Amino acid sequence: MSTGKGRKRIKDTPVLYDEPKKKRGVMLTDTAWHSVQELAVTNNVSASEYLEELIRKHCVTEA
Incomplete structure (x- = not known):
């Protein structure tokens, strides 16, 4: 998974996910x-x- 390298990090703005x-x-x-x-x-x-990747891979369902 990309780490968002090269993208400016802004507080409270998601980089890898939609939240x-x-x-x-x-x-x-x-x-x-x-x-x-x-x-x-x-x-x-x-x-x-x-842990985020592990949980999303195995447990997260689309809402």
């Missing part, structure tokens, strides 16, 4: 968190973006 991201809290074990971080590095994205 802006909001700060959320998720509780994970250390094992799960380290796995997310390793998978994110492998996929050249942040941990947040990795």
Whole structure:
């Protein structure tokens, strides 16, 4: 997935999706968190973006 490289980032303006991201809290074990971080590095994205892609791929339905 493109990271929006070359596109100017403007606060509260979505770059990759049609809606802006909001700060959320998720509780994970250390094992799960380290796995997310390793998978994110492998996929050249942040941990947040990795989780976003994972959830959208498997769980999001069109409204």
